[in-house]
Amino acid sequence: MQNQGLAAPSLSSENLLFLTDEQVRKGIEAMFFAYRGFTADPDRILENYAYGRAHHRAIHFISRAPGTTVNNLLEILGVTKQSLNRVLRTLVDDGLVDSRIGTRDKRERHLYLTEKGNALEQELSEAQRTRMRAAYRAAGPDAVQGFRTVLEQMMDPRMRRLLSTMTSIGN
Amino acid sequence: MQNQGLAAPSLSSENLLFLTDEQVRKGIEAMFFAYRGFTADPDRILENYAYGRAHHRAIHFISRAPGTTVNNLLEILGVTKQSLNRVLRTLVDDGLVDSRIGTRDKRERHLYLTEKGNALEQELSEAQRTRMRAAYRAAGPDAVQGFRTVLEQMMDPRMRRLLSTMTSIGN
DNA sequence: TTGGAAAGTCAACAAGACTGACATAAAATG
């Protein structure tokens, strides 16, 4: 177990207060409630389609990285292939996702959103972006910078790497 | 649908960039990955006890507000009472939670952690706090302030009120 | 005092995670 800062010599008294269990706990609870808000709008929309959060996640990342393979998506989502397969199957069957056999490596399936899939993706992400945008605007640019910084520190390093490669493609 | 800022006259060019769909989308993905990190440590611990995240949440908020009623907890957790009841039953049966019939209103149950329940709560929250603390320390005080501000803006107003009353008790 | 509302409990079901076993096809390797 690490030294948790109570006796750390390099911290200012402001930092000592800032790192009290109480303060950290507030952050934990804020994270819990905020995540509920974060998923609330897409969840509401998904009810109309008989899809769930799992479908949303798949659609999101296929939209983000078109042509991604199943294996790649597995890595990003952190679920088992059986679990992802169930979701993908329904999305392919319903005509929202196109699964194309790889040209170089025919074992691979490359995933793309169809027009229909893209429409749902737009609907979902627009709802989610609207909330985020409102929060960002209310909080201001500096707060957003801090928000992003703390989130990056919270995730596992592996996910942090994954996120940075993903955003460098997408930008 | 609201004006999303692209033509908003009061925004600086820095803000225009800052509010691009791409930037917002990065935030969404960061939130997703960070939440995974956020729950990873408690989840690992819970495996040893045959409990899940739902048990953790109940334990957390009972610890936070000892003597809270089932109804109150329902409000905080945002699940159905039947769902919460299953979790509470196992916790009571296993001797982690004490459920006392209300004195004023005998319909109510007031919930308390037992010594055993407190021990698990400590183990779980210490693991979670350790990660949060590390993230906070790496990000710095200003970033943490921004983090908290954005999270509060992201949650539903009802939850924001709930959080503020909760923290005013706990502090 | 009685009927409705509120708090909590029990039962059954569904979504979405999991593990394990197995199949197929293609690529990589000796």
Place this chain on the structure above:
DNA sequence: CATTTTATGTCAGTCTTGTTGACTTTCCAA
């Protein structure tokens, strides 16, 4: 060329955690 590894898909079964519906007990107000 034979063997092994990799990528994907599938079937079956389990677990957690959410849901709805039906029920009991308790309280309160008409």
